[in-house]
Amino acid sequence: MINKCLKYFYIKQHTLISIEGNIGSGKSTLLKLMQQKYPQMHYLPEPVNEWQQINGNPKLNLLGSFYQDPHRWAYTMQNYAFYSRLKHWKTVMAYLNQSIILSERSIQADKEIFAKNGYINGLMNEMEFAIYEQFYDWLVQEVFGKQIAKQLIVYLQVNPNVCLERMLKRSRDEEKNSISKDYLVQIHQRHEEWLINAKDQNQKVLILNGDKEFEGDLKQQQIMFDQINQFFSGLV
Ligand SMILES: Nc1ncnc2c1ncn2[C@@H]1O[C@H](COP(=O)(O)OP(=O)(O)OP(=O)(O)O)[C@@H](O)[C@H]1O
Secondary structure (H helix, E strand, C coil): CHHHHHHHHCCCCEEEEEEEECCCCCHHHHHHHHHHHCCCCEEECCCHHHHHCECCECCCCHHHHHHHCHHHHHHHHHHHHHHHHHHHHHHHHHHCCCCEEEEECCHHHHHHHHHHHHHHCCCCCHHHHHHHHHHHHHHHHHHHCCCEEEEEEEEEECCHHHHHHHHHHHCCHHHHCCCCHHHHHHHHHHHHHHHHHCCCCCCEEEEEECCCCCCCCHHHHHHHHHHHHHHCCCCC
């Protein structure tokens, strides 16, 4: 009974910041730099390694299966990506007090980018997408409910040609022979639709151009962090 009352009086509210952008846009690099600049934030990386080894078994590589046969595996991939992200969010929100959580991509991106792209391009059929959406809408409300005070998005906007070069340079096994320029263009279009064309008025989005190489370029990093600092003003 006491616990139940406490629950109503004390709702922990978090601020969520996600870094969004195409495959190979440089999100992980930006996240590492932000980790150094804002050590007070809690960092949530993307659970890619869990998708590469279900139950820690490298033979069960869902990401690889998805790229090998997207029609067969798109729905499973979306289910599992959603489940694994949600699990991580739930875990961190349970042990953190009012915090700023910075993540690589978001649960929303799974739906707005990858699930929608799969549906638009016939990798998931109407029934699969409808089931995914029902599942998504209900569970997101259950898990996040009133726990979100604010949500900010940093969109690393990069030309798909540049993403292709960076992706090939990084050379992740599952991606190197499977991701085409066309796929990167589709994923780019989904980002533009979500974050620019149909932008929700309540959504706070910083559009950061990441075409220029910034990993080892301090001047370029300064240009980006001037914009990020301004966007975060009052927050940190
Ligand atoms: N919901 C999803 N459905 C299908 N594939 C996904 C989903 N989320 C992420 N991925 C895939 O997982 C891999 C890693 O994703 P992501 O683009 O977020 O990171 P990254 O490539 O390491 O980014 P960056 O190079 O910008 O650091 C990519 O192959 C991406 O397409």
